[in-house]
Amino acid sequence: MVLTGKQREDLHQAILEYLSGLGSTFAQSATAFQQDAGLTMTGESDPTKTGLLEKKWTSVVRLQRKVMELESKIQQLEEDAKLGGIVSRRDVTGVTRDAALLPRAPPKYSMSGHRSPITSVVFHPVFSVVVTSSEDATVKVWDFETGEFERTLKGHTNAVQNVAFNPAGTLLASSSADLTIKLWDFSSDGSYECKKTLRGHDHNVCGLVFSPSGDHIVSCSRDTTIKIWEVETGYCTHTLKGHSDWVRDVCVSEDGLYLASGGNDRTITLWDLQQAKAIQWMREHEHVVETVQFAKGIQQTAIEAIHGKKVAETTGQTFTRYLLSGSRDRTVRLWEAFSGLLLMNFVSHDNWVRSVRFHLSGKYAISASEDKTIRVFDIETGRCVRTLKDAHNHFLTTLDVHPTLPLIVTGSIDKFVNVWECV
Known part of the structure; x- marks a missing residue:
């Protein structure tokens, strides 16, 4: 030059x-x-x-970063166009189209602080907070609007496997390989202290979830059991037995009446919580079932509009509950839980699927995999309409979708937590 x-x-x-x-x-x-x-x-x-030289230098760095971001977005747009997916909310004529907001690279923030792999991530239902757990035996709290670390919660003596908020966001539950579940105070005037420790499992405690009422917690463990706990007293009110191996994950339906569980026995089990018994089994996965997730609210409505007729014609059922699962067989699957009917089998990942969530609209399934990608699948067509390659530098282990905002968060063995905007 x-x-x-x-x-x-x-x-x-x-x-x-x-x-x-x-x-x-x-x-x-x-x-x-x-x-x-x-x-x-x-x-x-x-x-x-x-100061002109310094200003020029920092300007060049900023421009380089911007160029890299734009190149990444162009690459994503080209991939979207090849897949026939959603390219933009406006077409070339400037007319707004009815398009869903999907995650796009690069991440808004990439947050580090854990000393070991990330095991779970969860958005707070009210505040601009994301909570993470790790094999380093800690739980960390971050501000996802600024990307800043806020605090560390210590108390577990072994890897923390999962974290979950109650619906009000006033309590956080954490499960651990130390065989315990801890309840942390997240109320507006709370101290973030551990309020209770629940003991009863005989092995690594993996998945956990609050009931929609917030009165109970459901947990699952390598001891092959599922336990239901009363939040107020900390007592275990029921122990569900039915799996023959490690139970990896649990989820509760929006009405709080049904529970789904999946694990190493390659089975997804549907439970009637009022009767505390199994009522359906889904066994089509060919490897460990890592993750399960019920559709809720508008998600259930959207899927019913797409697949309800098929369910009714095939099973005669008009009352439905839709369920996503992810497995080490590299697939994501959509089910009607009551009938056990497999509706869609999304095949695109090249390694274990570790976490799945429904898109807020219910029209897409979002998955995180050990192939280092985040993928978005169209619930109706089964096509992969968005792939974020190299979303982390190592295997992805966990994913969460914000309940109201166009954001997702992922965690990885690389010890980083990435926040992604959906545009």
Whole structure:
């Protein structure tokens, strides 16, 4: 690149200003450069040149970062176009289309602080907070609007496997390989202290979830059992037995009447919580079932509009509950839980699927995998309409979707927590 005479003179003057501004550190260099460049230094510095070199340098860094972001977005748009997916909320004529907000690279924030792999992430239902758990035996609290770390919750003596908020966001539950579940005070005037420790499982406590009322917690464990706990007293009111191996994950339906569980026995079990018994089994997965998730609210309505007729014609049922599952067989599957009917089998991942969530609209399934990708699947067509490649530098382990905002958060073995915007 060739500079004009004026540009070269300004550059030399800026370099001289920079060297002179460092005092005695580069005094000899400044003198030598001044002589070689044929410059004169007046008694007063030129305010237009002061700090110019630093400003140019930081501007270049910012521009490089912006260029990288734009290149990433262009690549994503090209992939979307190839897949026939949603490219933008406006078409080339500027007319707004009815498009869902899907996660897009790069991440808004990439937060680090854990000393071991991330095991779980969860958004607070009210505040701009995301909570993470890790194999380092800690729970950490972050502000997802700023990307800043807030605090660490300590108390577990082994890897923390999962974290979950009650519907009001006033309590956080954490489960651990130390065989306990801890309840933390997250009320507005709370101290973030551990209020209770629940004991009863005989092995690693993995999945856990609050009931919609917030009165109970459901947990699952490597001891092959599922336990239902009363939040107020900390007592275990029921122990559900039915799985023949490690139970990896549990979820509760929106009405609080049904529970789904999945685990190492490759089975998804549907439970009637009022009767405390299993009522349906889904066994099509070919490997460990890592994750299960019920559709709720508008999600249930959207899926019913797409698949309800098929369910009714196939099973005769009109009362439905839709369920997502992810497995080490590299698939994500959509089920009607009462009938056990497999509706969709999403095949695209190249490694274990570790976490699945419904998109807020219910029209998409979002998954995180050990192939280092986040994928978005169309519930109706079964196509993968969005892939975020190399979402982390190592296996993805966990994913959560914000209950109201267009955000998702992921965690990985690389010890980082990434917040992604949906646009």
